[in-house]
Amino acid sequence: MWSVTGALGVAVPTTAACRRKPFLVSSSLPKQTTKLHLSSPQLTLPSSHFSSSFKTSATTSVQQQSDNKGERTKYYFLVANAKFMLDEEEHFQEQLFERLRYYGEREKEQDFWLVIEPKFLDKFPKITQRLRRPAVALVSTNGPWITFMKLRLDRVLAESFEAKSLDEALASNPATLEFDQPEKWVAPYPKYESGWWETFLPKEIQESVV
Amino acid sequence: MAAEMALVKPISKFATPKLTNPSKYLSGRRFSTVIRMSATSSPPPPATATSKSKKGTKKEIQESLLTPRFYTTDFEEMEQLFNTEINKNLNEEEFIALLQEFKTDYNQTHFVRNKEFKEAADKLQGPLRQIFVEFLERSCTAEFSGFLLYKELGRRLKKTNPVVAEIFSLMSRDEARHAGFLNKGLSDFNLALDLGFLTKARKYTFFKPKFIFYATYLSEKIGYWRYITIYRHLKQNPEYQCYPIFKYFENWCQDENRHGDFFSALMKAQPQFLNDWQAKLWSRFFCLSVYVTMYLNDCQRTDFYEGIGLNTKEFDMHVIIETNRTTARIFPAVLDVENPEFKRKLDRMVVINEKLMAVGQTDDPSFIKNIKRIPHIAALVSEILAAYLMPPVESGSVDFAEFEPNLVY
Numbered sequence: 309m310w311s312v313t314g315a316l317g318v319a320v321p322t323t324a325a326c327r328r329k330p331f332l333v334s335s336s337l338p339k340q341t342t343k344l345h346l347s348s349p350q351l352t353l354p355s356s357h358f359s360s361s362f363k364t365s366a367t368t369s370v371q372q373q374s375d376n377k378g379e380r381t382k383y384y385f386l387v388a389n390a391k392f393m394l395d396e397e398e399h400f401q402e403q404l405f406e407r408l409r410y411y412g413e414r415e416k417e418q419d420f421w422l423v424i425e426p427k428f429l430d431k432f433p434k435i436t437q438r439l440r441r442p443a444v445a446l447v448s449t450n451g452p453w454i455t456f457m458k459l460r461l462d463r464v465l466a467e468s469f470e471a472k473s474l475d476e477a478l479a480s481n482p483a484t485l486e487f488d489q490p491e492k493w494v495a496p497y498p499k500y501e502s503g504w505w506e507t508f509l510p511k512e513i514q515e516s517v518v
Numbered sequence: 519m520a521a522e523m524a525l526v527k528p529i530s531k532f533a534t535p536k537l538t539n540p541s542k543y544l545s546g547r548r549f550s551t552v553i554r555m556s557a558t559s560s561p562p563p564p565a566t567a568t569s570k571s572k573k574g575t576k577k578e579i580q581e582s583l584l585t586p587r588f589y590t591t592d593f594e595e596m597e598q599l600f601n602t603e604i605n606k607n608l609n610e611e612e613f614i615a616l617l618q619e620f621k622t623d624y625n626q627t628h629f630v631r632n633k634e635f636k637e638a639a640d641k642l643q644g645p646l647r648q649i650f651v652e653f654l655e656r657s658c659t660a661e662f663s664g665f666l667l668y669k670e671l672g673r674r675l676k677k678t679n680p681v682v683a684e685i686f687s688l689m690s691r692d693e694a695r696h697a698g699f700l701n702k703g704l705s706d707f708n709l710a711l712d713l714g715f716l717t718k719a720r721k722y723t724f725f726k727p728k729f730i731f732y733a734t735y736l737s738e739k740i741g742y743w744r745y746i747t748i749y750r751h752l753k754q755n756p757e758y759q760c761y762p763i764f765k766y767f768e769n770w771c772q773d774e775n776r777h778g779d780f781f782s783a784l785m786k787a788q789p790q791f792l793n794d795w796q797a798k799l800w801s802r803f804f805c806l807s808v809y810v811t812m813y814l815n816d817c818q819r820t821d822f823y824e825g826i827g828l829n830t831k832e833f834d835m836h837v838i839i840e841t842n843r844t845t846a847r848i849f850p851a852v853l854d855v856e857n858p859e860f861k862r863k864l865d866r867m868v869v870i871n872e873k874l875m876a877v878g879q880t881d882d883p884s885f886i887k888n889i890k891r892i893p894h895i896a897a898l899v900s901e902i903l904a905a906y907l908m909p910p911v912e913s914g915s916v917d918f919a920e921f922e923p924n925l926v927y
Binding site: 387388389392399403407409410413438439440452453455456460462463464465494495496497498 | 611612614615616618619622624627742746747750751753754768769772775779782783828829832833835836839840847848915916917925926927
């Protein structure tokens with residue numbers, strides 16, 4: 309029997325027919341070395357001396373900007389419990405892979421990530437008091453895209469923050485992700501395989517996952 | 519737009535699209551006559567049989583409540599609704615975000631054919647071949663109907679709301695791409711839809727903007743769920759992959775899903791269409807129309823679904839349940855489709871519809887047929903009404919989270 313809460317991803321205890329191996333995530337986020345490019349229109353820059361570099365090049369580097377100039381970059385995010393984000397909303401997976409494919413085709417560097425139990429949530433008590441844990445955030449420097457994703461996912465909370473570096477922005481706490489098998493799976497195809505999200509975790513986190 | 523949304527798609531009393539042999543245009547020699555493929559039309563209508571067929575020739579294709587339709591709407595009202603001067607509540611931020619997403623154009627290079635198509639088409643013989651032609655034709659018509667509507671809206675809203683107008687134009691780009699791709703598919707079967715003829719000859723169903731929103735939202739979202747379900751099923755069971763068009767569905771249906779998101783934003787910008795008891799009744803009505811149409815349609819075409827290895831009813835129920843869950847993110851009320859009673863009602867409708875079709879296939883004079891239809895129509899109406907009156911599920915976007923004030927994410 310269907311209920312609104314079920315669809316919302318609110319605690320629906322299910323008897324696990326088969327448990328998957330827990331998925332472990334390390335908290336350490338070593339120094340970020342890759343450069344990230346993003347297109348200029350989505351980036352709000354506090355100082356005007358940047359504008360000239362934008363005119364000459366369509367892309368700029370988040371890293372350069374945050375490390376060399378000590379500027380703060382704005383990150384937009386939406387967040388919900390991990391089960392909703394990674395297990396229930398299968399179209400979300402398709403969207404992320406579609407965007408990754410597109411970035412590959414256009415040789416754009418990735419400017420969106422999934423963060424499991426992000427540290428930045430500590431800054432948002434109003435969000436955390438309404439959030440089931442473990443939580444997963446979709447983070448991007450592209451504000452309009454996050455607005456679009458909020459429209460799509462609906463059952464998520466959206467906010468933004470500023471950070472000096474990617475490491476700071478994407479830092480996370482350790483968490484174990486373990487999703488019970490759905491009680492009844494009636495789709496004429498199997499579920500997407502658990503762990504698909506690893507592709508979208510910040511690079512260093514992926515490497516430390518066992 | 520999805521092919522199967524006929525009940526809420528433009529009602530043309532005239533038939534399925536005219537099919538012409540493309541060689542007519544290519545060589546100018548071979549066939550000079552138009553081929554109207556009555557085999558591709560729907561079976562006789564269950565409820566809204568009209569007397570049109572009497573006037574037409576035998577070759578005229580039977581139109582039914584369940585055939586894909588073309589829509590039109592009140593463009594002036596649309597202009598008013600999205601006039602930023604008049605309507606200050608418009609969430610420009612969401613529309614600008616959507617515009618960026620549509621401009622991104624994820625599928626610009628996706629719809630490229632290869633030689634597999636023709637080879638696969640040549641291998642399809644017998645009844646399955648005919649079923650495939652019909653599938654392509656219905657899908658092409660549906661996509662093309664989306665193209666026409668969105669194109670016109672893009673044109674008409676240019677002055678009052680350039681952002682919304684541009685989104686409509688970009689969606690018509692997607693629909694044109696889809697329709698073109700399907701029409702090329704038909705060429706593998708040595709057929710082509712005459713889209714110019716369709717534009718002029720088909721009747722258009724008029725819906726007020728409010729109803730266009732409900733109908734097209736559902737149409738796009740159910741389209742997504744149909745395509746992705748077929749795609750994922752065939753990926754798992756490649757032995758049923760008998761025509762390469764399905765391999766394109768994964769990227770393709772993301773377009774449908776985005777189109778649905780846009781209608782979601784349009785409705786959120788017009789909360790009067792979402793927040794009263796009438797909106798709830800209309801939401802349930804449109805959900806029911808769309809689900810019933812698809813179920814009855816598909817149950818008449820089990821050969822197609824079985825041909826690609828699906829159980830028609832299981833496929834449909836999966837699509838209905840998922841579409842309903844998606845729709846619950848925006849509509850203020852949806853149907854309790856996960857209640858097993860809902861499926862039992864649908865199954866009874868299928869049986870009644872079969873009886874209705876059987877009446878149509880007899881040699882009785884038409885007035886006798888109409889009399890014979892009456893009890894079946896009454897039975898169908900009562901089943902539909904009963905399904906409509908089942909206790910609904912309150913729903914809606916969390917942006918208007920009245921229905922769940924203590925929501926935990």
